[in-house]
Amino acid sequence: MTATRPIDLRSDTVTRPSPAMRRAMAEAEVGDDVLDGDPTTRRLEQRVAELLGKEDALFFPSGTQANQTGIALLTRPGTELVLEANAHLVHYELAGVAANWGVQIRPVTTPDGLLTGDLVRGALRPASPHVPRVGAVAVENTHNAAGGKVMPAAVMAGIVAAAEQGDVRVHLDGARLWNAALALGVPLASLARGAATVMVSFSKGLGCPVGSCLAFAAPDRALAWEIRKRLGGGMRQSGILAAAALYALDCNLSRLAEDHANAKLLADRLSDCAAVRPSDPESNIVMLDLLRAGDTADAVIPKLTRAGVLVVPFGARRLRAVTHLDVSRPDVERAAGVISRVLSG
Numbered sequence: 576m577t578a579t580r581p582i583d584l585r586s587d588t589v590t591r592p593s594p595a596m597r598r599a600m601a602e603a604e605v606g607d608d609v610l611d612g613d614p615t616t617r618r619l620e621q622r623v624a625e626l627l628g629k630e631d632a633l634f635f636p637s638g639t640q641a642n643q644t645g646i647a648l649l650t651r652p653g654t655e656l657v658l659e660a661n662a663h664l665v666h667y668e669l670a671g672v673a674a675n676w677g678v679q680i681r682p683v684t685t686p687d688g689l690l691t692g693d694l695v696r697g698a699l700r701p702a703s704p705h706v707p708r709v710g711a712v713a714v715e716n717t718h719n720a721a722g723g724k725v726m727p728a729a730v731m732a733g734i735v736a737a738a739e740q741g742d743v744r745v746h747l748d749g750a751r752l753w754n755a756a757l758a759l760g761v762p763l764a765s766l767a768r769g770a771a772t773v774m775v776s777f778s779k780g781l782g783c784p785v786g787s788c789l790a791f792a793a794p795d796r797a798l799a800w801e802i803r804k805r806l807g808g809g810m811r812q813s814g815i816l817a818a819a820a821l822y823a824l825d826c827n828l829s830r831l832a833e834d835h836a837n838a839k840l841l842a843d844r845l846s847d848c849a850a851v852r853p854s855d856p857e858s859n860i861v862m863l864d865l866l867r868a869g870d871t872a873d874a875v876i877p878k879l880t881r882a883g884v885l886v887v888p889f890g891a892r893r894l895r896a897v898t899h900l901d902v903s904r905p906d907v908e909r910a911a912g913v914i915s916r917v918l919s920g
């Protein structure tokens with residue numbers, strides 16, 4: 576381990592709440608959100624609903640629980656969830672939609688992680704007593720496993736139109752929807768249009784310790800509240816956490832541009848390195864494909880860690896590096912140098 580602090584590019588979830596965020600949390604007005612409501616939490620829910628162009632929202636401890644609640648609202652047991660084959664809901668929620676809701680995943684393979692209206696149309700099955708019905712369609716924007724790929728509003732509109740033709744609703748996993756809106760230079764609500772349920776996370780690029788919201792139409796609130804409670808997600812003085820999210824919406828949204836610039840910088844600095852091929856990042860995630868025969872993610876990650884740069888494996892010969900609030904431009908420049916030196920050594 577080097578003497579200096581490691582540069583942690585494993586995820587944008589590793590950020591620590593800043594002193595100012597901690598102050599906002601300490602000063603939050605609170606109540607009992609399960610008993611009769613918490614005023615700060617309610618303020619956050621209303622603000623997020625408005626930002627997303629939805630009627631209401633509910634605060635959750637995690638994105639996973641909010642995603643699961645969204646799917647529960649839109650499906651019935653014995654139906655299928657159509658979604659891109661590498662979506663978070665497919666690989667990183669421990670088969671939750673099957674285990675929790677009796678719903679079958681119907682993964683659609685794409686070349687680049689981008690689901691489209693045509694692909695959804697192809698996955699919808701004609702009504703038949705012999706095959707499962709599609710219960711809902713889920714999309715992810717930005718798409719984590721596709722290297723932070725951004726889905727433009729027009730593509731989303733095509734998916735919504737295809738789903739409507741099949742009489743099914745759409746869930747949007749927008750854990751990093753903030754990054755997508757920034758990358759496209761469009762309002763958040765334009766990327767959520769037509770989705771019946773939308774999840775957004777505060778604990779990723781926005782730098783909060785905890786928290787996500789699920790937004791929906793007003794009549795869905797009562798059932799969403801029940802499902803959250805059943806999953807153990809009812810929180811009492813949740814205003815302490817909601818205050819961090821409100822602070823982040825005020826102070827950390829526009830600075831996501833720095834993370835996107837830093838991701839591009841990392842990719843640019845590594846573009847000349849013969850040992851690695853960086854992706855062309857659209858947001859704050861860079862995928863690094865190892866090019867030298869014999870190099871594997873498992874072999875190179877300990878070497879990078881010893882040299883002070885932390886990344887995660889994303890396939891046998893692929894690494895993922897994520898830029899965030901707690902890595903500066905000089906950190907990223909240093910990380911690029913270390914990666915280049917270690918992989919070329």
Ligand SMILES: Cc1ncc(COP(=O)(O)O)c(C=O)c1O
Binds near residue numbers: 717750751
């Ligand atoms: C795209 C996406 N969706 C959902 C989640 C789940 O969020 P959480 O870790 O808060 O459960 C993540 C977490 O990294 C994610 O990247």
